[in-house]
Amino acid sequence: xxxxxxxxxxxxxxxxxxxxxxxxxxxxxxxxxxxxxxxxxxxxxxxxxxxxxxxxxxxxxxxxxxxxxxxxxxxxxxxxxxxxxxxxxxxxxxxxxxxxxxxxxxxxxxxxxxxxxxxxxxxxxxxxxxxxxxxxxxxxxxxxxxxxxxxxxxxxxxxxxxxx
Numbered sequence: 416x417x418x419x420x421x422x423x424x425x426x427x428x429x430x431x432x433x434x435x436x437x438x439x440x441x442x443x444x445x446x447x448x449x450x451x452x453x454x455x456x457x458x459x460x461x462x463x464x465x466x467x468x469x470x471x472x473x474x475x476x477x478x479x480x481x482x483x484x485x486x487x488x489x490x491x492x493x494x495x496x497x498x499x500x501x502x503x504x505x506x507x508x509x510x511x512x513x514x515x516x517x518x519x520x521x522x523x524x525x526x527x528x529x530x531x532x533x534x535x536x537x538x539x540x541x542x543x544x545x546x547x548x549x550x551x552x553x554x555x556x557x558x559x560x561x562x563x564x565x566x567x568x569x570x571x572x573x574x575x576x577x578x579x
Contacts, residue, residue, distance in 0.1 A: 419449075420465045423496070427481075438576035439477065440499060442484040447526050448509070449493025467492050467524040471499035480579045484572035485509045485560065489549065495524035498533065502575055503560040506568045507552040511559060512548035522566045534558050 423441070430436040443449050452467060474496065483489070483497040486503040486550050494511050498501050505511070513522045513530070521527060522543065531539035534557040542549065564571040565572045 416452075417465065420467065420470050421442075424473060430479060435567055436479060436511060437468065438480040438482065438579065439473070440569065440572045440576055441485055441496065442572065443486060444516050445487075447487035447490040448483065448485040449496060450488050450561045451491025451493045451514075453548075467495065471495050471524045471529075472550055474499035475499075475501075480576055482576045482579075483573045484568040485511065485551075486568045490550070491515050491522065492524055493525040495522060495529070498526055498529040502572075504562045504564060504568055504572045504575060505554060505560045507551050507563050507565050509551040509563075509568075510548040511554050511556075512546060512550070513543050514546040514548065516544060517546040530559075 427439065430439045474554060480502060482502040482504060483500040485497055486501060486509055489497045489509065489511045494513055497511070513526055517520055527543055530542065540555050541547070548567045549557070549559075551560060554560045555563050562571065562575065
């Protein structure tokens with residue numbers, strides 16, 4: 416939604432401008448990273464110039480390390496946000512995927528480019544064309560996430576951010 420995109424943009428710009436900030440961690444609320452874009456927003460004009468692709472590019476271009484703390488689900492645009500991050504930590508029970516294809520859409524925030532670079536073309540094509548959700552353990556094997564944890568994901572992401 417627009418408020419989430421705006422908050423991400425504002426937070427990233429503030430963090431990049433603040434020399435005391437050494438790294439950024441992005442997480443969701445209530446045990447979910449992000450179930451993706453609000454489909455109702457697809458038909459409304461973008462009046463503020465903020466788009467999901469521009470936010471993912473902003474994340475990716477940050478000079479400070481950005482770590483995604485994935486709990487619950489990272490689907491569609493939510494996974495694309497995580498793909499823009501420099502590091503990804505997932506809870507062992509998390510699931511990830513690009514399910515847009517199941518309603519006739521292709522991922523629109525460059526997930527079709529970032530995912531193959533990260534996990535290879537065959538695995539990425541399978542995820543993109545089937546819309547299947549993969550568990551964190553498979554995501555780790557594929558190289559989609561850097562680490563899986565059974566504990567508090569945000570605390571683990573903060574530890575990784577401090578380390579890098």
